[in-house]
Amino acid sequence: MAVDGTAISADSSHAYVPPQATDSRSPCPALNILANHGYLPRDGRALTKDMLYQAVKQVFNVDARPFSLNKIFYARDDPAHPEGLLLPGKDTIDLEDLNLPNKVEHEVSLTRHDRHLADSNKPDPALVAALKAATSSSTTTHLTATDITRHRVTRYAHSKQHNAQNMVYTTKELVLSLGQDAFILYVFGRDGMIPLEYIDDFFLLERIPNGWTKREQEFNFNSMVPLVASGLARFKWATLW
Ligand code: HEM
Known part of the structure; x- marks a missing residue:
């Protein structure tokens, strides 16, 4: 296990092993x-x-x-x-x-489908690719908070179009979603930018991204609030009309 600020690499006891079927x-x-x-x-x-x-x-x-x-x-x-x-x-x-x-799980996920449309537990590679493609032209090597909101808004529009009958996406689910965006922006982002090369490792292969280092400062409720608040403003603005 690496200490703060150094690369976390899988050692013998923490090697990456994909899950068995059971x-x-x-x-x-x-x-x-x-x-x-x-x-x-x-x-x-x-x-x-x-x-x-x-x-x-x-x-x-x-x-x-x-x-x-x-x-x-x-x-x-x-x-x-x-x-x-x-x-x-x-x-x-x-x-x-x-x-x-609708407990902690919710619809309009970044990389999982709404449960009435497909598997809500596993990532869809096409959705992971769409998340990466949401990168803005100025930072094509990274994802920013705005890029993630852009993808979330696209996912919301898709759910409204194809899953309107079953979809549950109240303020509670929206805030949970934005909290998850905040987790990755803080844990994997530096200066608000997540390297695109982390995305497949994190979302698709579900392994610790190569080259990632753990933040020295703990992420807690106080660090979450401003990230969720700005995400809420961006999402509401984008879906207002
Ligand atoms: C004990 C702590 C945690 C619990 C119980 C938890 C639980 C969950 C659950 C139930 C979901 C599914 C939401 C959905 O339907 O999309 C989820 C999604 C997510 N979680 Fe966690 N989580 C925890 C910690 C973390 C941490 C530490 C991170 C980041 C390092 C993280 C990042 C994410 C992300 C990015 C998603 C969204 C996946 C997607 O939309 O495709 N979570 N989490």
Whole structure:
């Protein structure tokens, strides 16, 4: 495991190994990467809140507790909410449980289809290519926040056209989406730009991108807010008319 500011390269215990057919995987590329590199159990099963927290923190330097983790494991942490969010009363999840609809999973994803149109758990290479093609003419080697919004708006228009009957995309799902955009902009971006060469590794092969280094400063709720706020303004502006 590399220390902050140095390249994270797969060592013998954290080599990249694509999943077996019986392994559990999620609609989240980051969590799948953690399993593919052995920072989570490689079968992606019986994960506790603490295992998820530790792995996300160790590899990406993100404190995931204020985001989805405290909600997913509601039942264990908060007796006032025994209904839980994801799996009521359970202390562990398998990665595929994160694909339960309209909890943390949502429509209008960057690289996954709406569940009524196709597989919502696995990336579609055509959508990954479309995300890369959203790069603006001035930065054809990188993706910016504006580029990612451009792709999100295209995905939204597609869902409205082909999935209007089933589509659920309220402010909650939009904010979740923008939070995921913020994760990659912070973790993989520098000066607001993500190298295009990271995109296939992250979204398609689900492995730690070659040459990527972990940020020294932790990403937490305070770092999330301005990124989500500006994403919200861009998305609302683009879809206003
Ligand atoms: C324990 C922490 C996390 C949980 C529970 C979680 C859960 C999820 C879930 C359920 C989705 C599916 C949303 C959808 O339907 O599109 C998702 C998507 C996503 N996650 Fe995570 N995630 C976590 C951490 C992270 C981190 C640390 C990163 C970045 C390093 C990340 C990046 C993403 C991205 C970019 C997507 C969007 C995929 C797409 O739209 O194609 N996540 N996450």
